[in-house]
Amino acid sequence: MNVAAGVSLRPYNTLGVAVRAQWFARLTAAAQIPSLLARFGGSPILVLGGGSNLVLTSEVPGLVLHNAIGGLELLAEDGDGVSLRVGAGENWDQLVARCTGQGWFGLENLSWIPGSVGAAPIQNIGAYGVELKDTLLAVHTVGIEDAEPHRFSAADCRLGYRDSIFKHEQQDRQIITAVDLRLHKRPHLQLEYGEIRQTAERWGHDLKRLTPSQVRQLIIRIRQEKLPDPALAPNVGSFFKNPVVDAAQYQCLRQREPELVAFAQADGRYKLAAGWLIDRLGWKGRRLGQARVHPQQALVLVNEGHGSDDVLRLAQQIQRDVKAAYGVALEVEPRIIRGSSRLD
């Protein structure tokens, strides 16, 4: 297997940060992992998918493993649905297109999310009222410490809002090689979230006859209208998670800001739209050095340079401002990779 030294990671991250990996290898099969671990065991290892949910800051020491493990296997099929095993290096949106086209439903609301299948469980990707956890059966890995295969059931993964065990005690300890999903043959359309219904009506669809393929197309169009293309405006999607506050804090904020956008949670708490808070404080379109807040999408920070210092400074200023104005702590969503010590 070819391991190259000093490879630029600029083409491998959607924020366009131009730093180098000390060592770089393209992983195409799980069977390659044990020999790599034998060679690089003890060095830091960073697994990279599409690089759409991380912020690189400086040269990455040790080995960067670009996951390109492909494959889609039909594990089981019955009258209700199918179980699939998908290689971690498959492109997420191509998987959604393929499954929707086959009549295997459940992923259509997660259309047009960049990145790889293997990264999807890391933050339990979610959009338009659906999360990976709704279809995930299991995650297959190879352990970095023992070079042995492991299986994490959906329950083992402890999936939460943009969260999983792979952001906590299993961070940097597992290389995800495949993901098992359970999809349905009969559609269960989720149209309640965001502007899906309104957009469908605006485009003349009959809501009662809407198909999963049409939902996918609607979502792609909504996302293309709302979100900047990283190829043109380098970004990592939402830079902050939507903060969740208790009912008392929500009521207090609501009195001050009657227009506040928030979503009631099953546990009685409220998820606040972080983009609304940032926009309200006048950040949309503002620039700091070579970073700026996207003029239409306050949650998205755009990098106009080849480093990430300005993006991180801008993020810190926004966090400070939101905390001072509303008493709400904004948590950064992408992972920040800082040289030898990786911090979130």
Ligand SMILES: Cc1cc2nc3c(=O)[nH]c(=O)nc-3n(C[C@H](O)[C@H](O)[C@H](O)COP(=O)(O)OP(=O)(O)OC[C@H]3O[C@@H](n4cnc5c(N)ncnc54)[C@H](O)[C@@H]3O)c2cc1C
């Ligand atoms: C324009 C845009 C829109 C987006 N919209 C959404 C959205 O709607 N919803 C959403 O949830 N996210 C969204 N994202 C964020 C991102 O696309 C997802 O989090 C995606 O799952 C990241 O995949 P990736 O392959 O690019 O991961 P990477 O950025 O390569 O990696 C992310 C993290 O996962 C780890 N990792 C990746 N692959 C593996 C593996 N095989 N084994 C172990 N660790 C691994 C990395 O080390 C890193 O810590 C968006 C991003 C962009 C740029």
